[in-house]
Amino acid sequence: MPVSTRSQSERKPRSDQEQSHANLPLRNPHHGLKEKMKALTLLYEQQKQASAALRNSKPPDPTELRFATHPSVQLLGSCKKEERESTRPFTQVMRENNAMHNSTITRTYVLPLPPPPPPPQTQAQTHDAKENAVAGTDRILSFTSLPRKARASTTVARRLSLGGAKNVQETEANSAVSEKAPIFGSRIMVFVRLRPMSKKEKEAGSRCCVRIVNRRDVYLTEFANENDYLRLKRLRGRHFTFDASFPDSTSQQEVYSTSTAELVEAVLQGRNGSVFCYGATGAGKTYTMLGTLENPGVMVLAIKDLFTKIRQRSCDGNHVVHLSYLEVYNETVRDLLSPGRPLVLREDKQGMVAAGLTQYRAYSTDEVMQLLQRGNQNRTTEPTRANETSSRSHAILQVVVEYQVKDASMNVVNRVGKLSLIDLAGSERALATDQRTVRSLEGANINRSLLALSSCINALVEGKKHIPYRNSKLTQLLKDSLGGACNTVMIANISPCNLSFGETQNTLHWADRAKEIRTKACEVNEEIGEVPESETDQAKLLLELQKENRELRVQLARHQQKLLVIQAQSLAANASPTPPSATSLLTPPTSAQPNENRKSRPSFLAGSCFTPESKRKGADEGVRELRQTVKALEAEIERMKKDHTSQLKQKDDIIRDLSRKSDKTPVMGREGTKRVVTRASLRPKEPSMGELKSPSHRFRSPIPTAKKRSFWDITTANSPSVTTQNGRKTRSHVIREPLAVPSMLLQLAYPCFARQKPERLK
Numbered sequence: 001m002p003v004s005t006r007s008q009s010e011r012k013p014r015s016d017q018e019q020s021h022a023n024l025p026l027r028n029p030h031h032g033l034k035e036k037m038k039a040l041t042l043l044y045e046q047q048k049q050a051s052a053a054l055r056n057s058k059p060p061d062p063t064e065l066r067f068a069t070h071p072s073v074q075l076l077g078s079c080k081k082e083e084r085e086s087t088r089p090f091t092q093v094m095r096e097n098n099a100m101h102n103s104t105i106t107r108t109y110v111l112p113l114p115p116p117p118p119p120p121q122t123q124a125q126t127h128d129a130k131e132n133a134v135a136g137t138d139r140i141l142s143f144t145s146l147p148r149k150a151r152a153s154t155t156v157a158r159r160l161s162l163g164g165a166k167n168v169q170e171t172e173a174n175s176a177v178s179e180k181a182p183i184f185g186s187r188i189m190v191f192v193r194l195r196p197m198s199k200k201e202k203e204a205g206s207r208c209c210v211r212i213v214n215r216r217d218v219y220l221t222e223f224a225n226e227n228d229y230l231r232l233k234r235l236r237g238r239h240f241t242f243d244a245s246f247p248d249s250t251s252q253q254e255v256y257s258t259s260t261a262e263l264v265e266a267v268l269q270g271r272n273g274s275v276f277c278y279g280a281t282g283a284g285k286t287y288t289m290l291g292t293l294e295n296p297g298v299m300v301l302a303i304k305d306l307f308t309k310i311r312q313r314s315c316d317g318n319h320v321v322h323l324s325y326l327e328v329y330n331e332t333v334r335d336l337l338s339p340g341r342p343l344v345l346r347e348d349k350q351g352m353v354a355a356g357l358t359q360y361r362a363y364s365t366d367e368v369m370q371l372l373q374r375g376n377q378n379r380t381t382e383p384t385r386a387n388e389t390s391s392r393s394h395a396i397l398q399v400v401v402e403y404q405v406k407d408a409s410m411n412v413v414n415r416v417g418k419l420s421l422i423d424l425a426g427s428e429r430a431l432a433t434d435q436r437t438v439r440s441l442e443g444a445n446i447n448r449s450l451l452a453l454s455s456c457i458n459a460l461v462e463g464k465k466h467i468p469y470r471n472s473k474l475t476q477l478l479k480d481s482l483g484g485a486c487n488t489v490m491i492a493n494i495s496p497c498n499l500s501f502g503e504t505q506n507t508l509h510w511a512d513r514a515k516e517i518r519t520k521a522c523e524v525n526e527e528i529g530e531v532p533e534s535e536t537d538q539a540k541l542l543l544e545l546q547k548e549n550r551e552l553r554v555q556l557a558r559h560q561q562k563l564l565v566i567q568a569q570s571l572a573a574n575a576s577p578t579p580p581s582a583t584s585l586l587t588p589p590t591s592a593q594p595n596e597n598r599k600s601r602p603s604f605l606a607g608s609c610f611t612p613e614s615k616r617k618g619a620d621e622g623v624r625e626l627r628q629t630v631k632a633l634e635a636e637i638e639r640m641k642k643d644h645t646s647q648l649k650q651k652d653d654i655i656r657d658l659s660r661k662s663d664k665t666p667v668m669g670r671e672g673t674k675r676v677v678t679r680a681s682l683r684p685k686e687p688s689m690g691e692l693k694s695p696s697h698r699f700r701s702p703i704p705t706a707k708k709r710s711f712w713d714i715t716t717a718n719s720p721s722v723t724t725q726n727g728r729k730t731r732s733h734v735i736r737e738p739l740a741v742p743s744m745l746l747q748l749a750y751p752c753f754a755r756q757k758p759e760r761l762k
């Protein structure tokens, strides 16, 4: 029985008949299997082609986009270059591959299409279009990373990004949103700023991995070494959309006006606002916040703007601007304006506060600049491998503005707004900075606090009840900005360098997440200056009058002292033919030192005008001068007396009116009981009048129970403290004995008290 072996079956049939037999499927089981495989492969290929054709004819389905990283995803119409690349003959690709060095390879990415520009293209759009065109050159991707088979046979397009599909949808949704003005107050506004490539990076041959399109979309491209096969397979780029994105050429002013100007306006309306810069070390946070002398940053521009606007709006020209500046370094809070011991954080009604933090009152922008400069000198900055002026701490500048405006109905409105400007330290890798040094400890602390910040962002986005603010000092201080009633702006700073791809991606990821944080409705901190209640108004008036009285008394005492001196001088001049120097009366005698300068400036108080030759003459002149001065001063005092008398009268009337209004109860002025003393009651009785005309019999303390000081409390030094009916101790004009020694003011105002004047005044 012939035995069919494999070798036999594989042998070529000798005749046509034999051949036809050999082609029969069931003749040999091995042959059958092979043919089945062939048929299946053919079917598979056909189906693949058919499905590809079907997809080409259909608009992209969002569900498909979710699997966009799969190689079978169709090419996007935008990527003509990609198509050209893929249809290039295999030999050409091979040539390219052979020409490749070990260096970073150029790859083409298929990026989600930016939204089509409206028909009439603006200049900016034309510019963006150019940007896109340039971007295309960066997108050329050789297929060395892909299996050869796939390269030769199929057109492979890699849809970028993990969330590429989501982002495409978002782009469209956001484009509609960002056409409108940013909506401050409902969520955190997120902006991205790309810094220019540094000289060092250029010299190292770094490539730009970020592209900003339409001032909003950020495209991130990953470059990899061609030998890194594992990585090459996983290569992906990403696309993000923010409220605005600033390319490297954007000026500081532009960044300020787009991101922060509106927030400053809200602060002036009495709302709280926060701006913070976030990003990797060396990404440009401090540059954005502080800037340089030539290009001042957001902090400086915001403060300038604040001062300019307050001055324009403040109805009475008065405003109060308080400033504090602190840093969080290695999890300790320090005052940058007056450095000392670490500060303790405490939560009170106003939110989280650093106990003992210095609040400086600033009157002008220049002053704020000086304070800022001083604060920055105290801030911890150290050179690291990544950044020569790396900030090793998070810095928070807080400005509290208080001023008055008039609203539409001409009410005076008090407005208080708080602006927090925060420059965070940069997240960093230990290798990127320094290892095993103090810097690495700082870096660890910085990273820890930034990690805490990201946990808070996550919890806020997910709407969790517990937000872990207490995990770090930074998050405790940012509590109001992140989850409170505050308008918040985040500026994410990124580097264009491909070596910082990881950090940039990380920054963009968190910035993207922060976009979703909803903030609480921001209340306006304002108080309408109501017309005060008559009582409070009266009390205020009383206090003012009392203050004025005190000042007048001081003035008067000064004049009296002067008068005394002059009188003494004139007496001395009359008594002696050689009058002593007037200064000797005023100043203790000193060793005689002939001083040229003094001699050249004779004055009536400086006795240097008396010389031996002209003693007599000089003495006469001196006496004459002194008399004249005495006369002038006496006239002035007389005038002041009159003024004071009339003022006191007026005040008396006011006080009387006030007390009459506030006191409706009958007078308690029975004989033998406490007697109410008013200034009028101290006046000599006029014989014709018999009874006192003064309303002393009606007059009581304006508000007996209120803790107010009357005019008399001040003028009479011995005005006693009296316990009133409700038990509160007040100073009142109610005394048991008549005044023994009337005040100086009374003596001057009323000549009847002249007898009580000291002898020398007579």
Ligand SMILES: Nc1ncnc2c1ncn2[C@@H]1O[C@H](COP(=O)(O)OP(=O)(O)OP(=O)(O)O)[C@@H](O)[C@H]1O
Residues within 6 Å of the ligand: 194, 195, 196, 248, 279, 280, 281, 282, 283, 284, 285, 286, 287, 288, 387, 389, 390, 391, 392, 424, 425, 426, 427, 493
């Ligand atoms: N937009 C920009 N234009 C010009 N130069 C910039 C810009 N952004 C940053 N730079 C420069 O880049 C360097 C690093 O910037 P900066 O110190 O602001 O980084 P940083 O993010 O604050 O870093 P760190 O977190 O380490 O403090 C600086 O020399 C700065 O002048």
